[in-house]
Amino acid sequence: MSFSERPTVQPWRKANLKRRFEILLAVAIPLPLTMLFALLSNFDVNLALIAVFLPLQLIAAGLVGVRAYGKRGIGDAALVVITIFFSTFVLVLLLSVLFSVIVEGGRAISWQFFSQNNVYVSPTTSLEYGGVGHAILGTLMVVGLTTLAAVPLGIAMAVYLTQSQSKTRNLVRTFTQALSGLPSVVSGLFILTIIEATQMGRSGFTGALALFPLMLPTVARVAEEALRLVPVDLRYAALALGAPNYRAFFQVILPAAKSGLMTALLLGLARVVGETAPLILTMNPSSATSLNPFDGGMTTLPIYIYNYLASSYQTSQARAWGAALVLLMLVGFLFGLARILSKSKTTKKKASK
């Protein structure tokens, strides 16, 4: 028999028609059955999903598994069912949070919601007036100030932890790890005492100070992991070519760790961009737009949300939801921007030469 005449063997495609029908039954039957049961017996639907549907689905999948592979099919089927069930569970949780923010926040969102501030807004003002423009700017400035200080310092710490052979490294690493567990409100209290002691006014800057101890350890730890992943071979290769340490670092190690360092930046941002407690303690919320983070009142989106959500007026709560949606969009925008920036450089290099 020549090669071309041989039937194609694809043992990894096990599902023939009959088996597919069985799988279809196992997928289709348990859910309606559970719903029917819940309806008839007045059982709580959510409870029924776990107490009735999951075991039922496990049995159904197990039966198909046994018929297809014998005993070992049971384990496979159970793993598949449990994986899908709990992934769906988590996905539903996440999506419902996103969904409620989009639906509730969508009511308040309009163009002027992004551009206007809240100076002339009272709880009874209609949603057509006022917005979170000042809070967006405030968030960008406060978080931006923190990032400006925390990212270079955090990466410098990571360099110290990975590149030097100093004996105090372990001490520094331990403190960094301890610091990353610092409750954010404690950081706020710390800066608050400094404000009280030095009589300096609350401003965007003091807010940025309170965020700094939160962002620094996150950046340092993730950046350390990123730098540790760069093979030591590359460093040796650079040094063997006659590179001084700093050139080996900037021209070889840093570029190789770039995407990891970008992750460090993003995780650092994620840690502080939604912080509320330390900012409430250290900033002076204001409804007006301020471009000076070093003097006077300033508001960030989380403070805005906190202040308006506590109100009993419906329009105020709608504004808070709107601000939550804006915050989500802002974070998404920053993350997307960072990814694009870190990618385009390497691809550009490839294409241009």
Added chain:
Amino acid sequence: MNSLSTASTLSAEDISVWFGERQVLEKVNLTFPANQVTALIGPSGCGKSTFIRTLNRMHELIPGAGLAGAVYLDGEDIYNESTDAVTVRIKVGMVFQKPNPFPTMTIKDNILSGLRLSGRKIENAEELVETSLRRASIWNEVKDRLNDQAISLSGGQQQRLCIARSLAMDPKVLLMDEPCSALDPGSTRRIEETIQELSETMTIVIVTHNMQQAQRVSDQTAFFLADDNTPGGVVEFGSTEQVFNGPIDQRTNDYVNGHFG
């Protein structure tokens, strides 16, 4: 690169090496005359790789490394107080066991990386890239894809790229630490041919576990051995012909004939 610099003579005198408290080499004396290829052979763990790293001051990068003795490059001790490790490494190039091209750079940038990393000016970049790649006999394979990422090459090609990267620095001595151990026979043969051609312009020291390779490429051979729990050292050193065909020491005879190691 119009005029290639001449090869240098390298000689190690009484080199002893420690890692922390543990001594791994005891008083190694070897001379590598200009334009000669020297093979370092011996079982694993006998200190060959450690020794070769003392020749371009890569040894001191390992935490806890200690050293006694001197290495003379054209009569000057590279461990002299006033000598900078960087200038030594520019003159004494190194090729590692595992190919390690810079993954973030293109093939061309890898070749030029040595000059950039050591802070020197690049003149005639195109010419330097071509000459270096030709000398490492990889030019024909990569000439149409100089701007591709270096990691897109096969293992054998990556290793020859690393050789070319060292050659772009125009070293006087080239150290090779088991350069073919991760490569297929075809790539190995190519690199061996390259070594032969390179020895016209530089001194070469190569660590190898392959007896045939040592016989094919080297002019002289040093046999390293470390007995249990004692520091390694040179058992026998002489012309390759003599070490393989008429070794004086019984242990050398056993090793080169495959009785142990």
